[in-house]
Amino acid sequence: MIEIERKFLVNSNDYKNKAHKTIKIIQGYLSKDPKRTVRIRISDDKGYITIKGISSQDGLSRYEWEKEIFFSEAKELISICLPTIIEKSRYEVYYKGVLFEVDEFEGVHQGLIVAEVELDSVQTEIKLPDWIGKEVTGNKKYYNAVLSNSE
Numbered sequence: 001m002i003e004i005e006r007k008f009l010v011n012s013n014d015y016k017n018k019a020h021k022t023i024k025i026i027q028g029y030l031s032k033d034p035k036r037t038v039r040i041r042i043s044d045d046k047g048y049i050t051i052k053g054i055s056s057q058d059g060l061s062r063y064e065w066e067k068e069i070f071f072s073e074a075k076e077l078i079s080i081c082l083p084t085i086i087e088k089s090r091y092e093v094y095y096k097g098v099l100f101e102v103d104e105f106e107g108v109h110q111g112l113i114v115a116e117v118e119l120d121s122v123q124t125e126i127k128l129p130d131w132i133g134k135e136v137t138g139n140k141k142y143y144n145a146v147l148s149n150s151e
Contacts, residue, residue, distance in 0.1 A: 003052070003064035004122055007142055010113035011133035015102045018129075019091035025103070028081025032145045039145070040077040043090075047074020059138020060122050084108070084148050095129045108150045114142055 027041040039050040047070060053063030069077075078085065086109075091102040098117055105112040115132060136142045 001063055001065055002061050004061045004119045006060065006117050006119065006135065006137045008115045008135050009133040010102060010115050010131055012131045014131040015091055015093050018093045020094065021092040023090045025088050025090050026078060026085060027144065028078050028085045029145055029148055030081055032082060037145045040074055040081055042074050042078060045071055047071045084150060086144055086148050096127045098126050109147055
């Protein structure tokens with residue numbers, strides 16, 4: 001239940017024609033306590049509740065628990081989330097056997113494109129595609145819970 005993840009800015013739209021799947025995501029937070037966040041997410045027609053713990057000092061890992069919930073429950077819970085609800089399109093792109101999830105934000109964060117890759121271990125080496133830019137792993141400015149503070 002430990003999530004190990006690296007995060008990068010994206011410097012071109014080249015990922016779009018390589019994506020094998022695109023998902024529309026709406027998410028909000030019931031709690032943004034720095035030691036634990038509780039997120040509600042709607043991904044296309046599915047709902048999820050996720051609890052995340054505090055990040056490691058390098059920002060690479062943290063506790064994560066997620067459970068699928070009924071779509072109707074997710075819609076109801078989104079309605080009582082803290083401001084602001086995040087909307088984004090997620091492009092799933094495989095590169096050299098690794099899944100990159102590329103989030104293209106809408107609304108107040110229009111133009112922000114962030115790629116995440118989940119790893120089996122903090123030592124896992126990965127090859128980066130040309131469209132990957134600066135690494136922002138551990139930079140709280142790019143955490144979705146922080147981005148949801150903007151209105």
